[in-house]
Amino acid sequence: MNAIIITALWGVIMMFGGVFFKKSTTPKFWAIAGIIIVLLANLFEFFGHPFFNVDTKGMLKFDSFGLHFNTIAFICTLLFFLLNGKDFEKIGMHVSEYFALMFFVLCGLSILSSFNTLLLLFLGIEILSIPLYILTGSDKRNLKGNEAALKYLLMGAFSTGILLMGIALIYGGNTLGSFYIDAINLGTGNLPVLIAGGLVLILVGISFKVSAAPFHFWAPDVYDGAPAVVSSFMMTIVKIAAFVAFFRLFQTSFGAMQHQWQMLIVVITAATLLIGNITAVFQKSVKRMLAYSSISHAGFMMFTLFALNDTAKEGLLLYAAAYSIATIGIFAVIIKMSDYSIEGFNGLGKKQPLLALTAVIFLLSLTGIPLTAGFTAKFYVLMAAVKDGHQLWLVVLAVICAAIGAVYYFKVIQAIYFKDPVPGVNDEINVSSSFKFLLVVTAALIILLGFLPGLLIDWIYY
């Protein structure tokens, strides 16, 4: 409850603060202060000291999994604000409002990690999405940004409609007439027609939200068209929040009859992995390539919905952390450049050795090279699928796709170290020493999680 209330309040404070802040750097410090307060409040609740005792009639349920996920998401947001806080000034004049919208997104995120009824699932998803529509179009003069915002809005509203129809069918199908996700649980019996229909519609709705194939087509355009700062936020924190929400829903409501609908997830996972990885190979812009690679990472995270066991739970949190930190890091480097093409990275190793080294660590982690967090995370999600024991060919496919992934990530690494700089492209990259320090901290976090995933996972069972 702490996180939900304080993020909403801080969003309002930031929104009205926009009137009073004189200097353009002030909102950044307020936002960083806010996220630290939210993080601490969430930790207090995690260790058993909630500040607010609101009777939600069981509509929200705060367990260690959800609260731990909140902590991970807030730490990632803190890193994101620290690394990219300055770059919000590039989007437009209303910096304080962009931060306010991000706090509202975080409010949606904390609802999604603790909901217990379908009503709050729906509200959480909408609170998460609506501020993002605005953020995507926040660069008002940029035509590409406008179009991305319209596309995101139409696709988002469309998928919400489908999701809602699924919820209505499930409500009609269960004899209790309840929206509580634990009351929907039917045990191991056969799926009734209405509930099966609702399940399929909800699955389609999710696939839109997390950009899983065959409903991924909006993702590359939106992530590419949105301002780079915003797409970094959308690809990481928003996506993992949607995954945690649906993991919660499927595990509680439909976990017992998992094998009746597992085939659907198998098809979606296989399609997402193949489409995401193969299309990414042919991209020329690094930003667009990362958009496709985020689709392929969604494919890996789908494995947790496929397996739905305890290892999947651990894997989901680890993958969320590893993927978010690495993507936020690589985007922090990209944002400092003016040219996003792969040629723009040529010779970065000579121009900015430290930036280049950290970028390589982030890319290696996204590929899944051992000793980085990306490898451990991939290992956990695939181990969950192996433990489940069904459809082992899917695991083989995932490993092949990870190898395809190495092709396009290594293209960038090759450009950084083995090619001569193109004159006139990205000549001036100005970074402060505090930014460099933060990048090193981010890279260190990735290596640390690669060695000791237990540091993160053990807290689930606190």
Next chain:
Amino acid sequence: MEIKWYIFLSLTLFCIGIIGALTRRNSIIVFMCIELMLNSVNLMLVAFSKMHMAGANILSYSMASSAQIFVFFIMIVAAAEVSVGLAIIVLLYRNTRSIDINFLNRLKN
């Protein structure tokens, strides 16, 4: 009336909404089709709520009415979505003097 007629009606409205949203090119009409989808869900929820109430015992009576509250939430969220959506459409119109969504194809290059 039997519940199945309500289900047929709202599913028909829902399908009209989906087909409209996927085939029309004018972004305002696409938006109206999405609203139609949301409202068909409202109809379905209210119908199911009545169905649950007819067969309900005292215990689940209040639960059965929760769908009617859900409908209000859908209306509010739809209103919020429309206000953001129309703002974005106006933004696009200012820059391109058109609200045709075929402009979106430009992003692919």
